Amino acid sequence: MDERLIGAAQTGDVETLYNLIQGDPFVLDKIDRVSLVDTPLHVAISANQTNFAKEIASLKSSFVVKLNQYRYSPIHLASMVGQAEIVKELITIDPKLRLLKGQEKTTLLHCAAMADHTDVINLLLDGCPQSLMELTIWNVTALHLVVKSNQLEAFKLLFEWRKSFKTSRLVPPPFCLHWKVPNYNG
Known part of the structure; x- marks a missing residue:
């Protein structure tokens, strides 16, 4: 990726973004053709540049689900670092993103829960x-992950959500902490 584009994403410089596009209308398309790469959206989210992230997502919506070399999409990163505003913006564009799988089949909920970001969890x-009920490749839920990573607030919140849906049958009976997890070392 062009160093100027990386710099623009890191600093949130939308004007430079448009200047680069004016100079090369295919600058974003070239990035999109590469598999498993950090996009300007990944970079902007990592740098907490919300406005730039919104702009680039509107220009190139395919970047929203593009996995980087670590197999995380930009919205996974936003969930990991607790950027509720950008998570909300992106799931408004496509609500199915909530179930997008990344590295080891982790969902956005898994990422937010392990980092104790309760605002993102609620969203x-x-x-x-x-x-x-979504499982990682290790057959564990977000509730298992918060217990393993000692995230008390996330645990309380997930447990409350689980209780509220227990009677509605949205969450089937196997959703419990004593569920045997074979060979899980994650």
């Missing part, structure tokens, strides 16, 4: 409570 569960 994700509010529109997709069934994500409580």
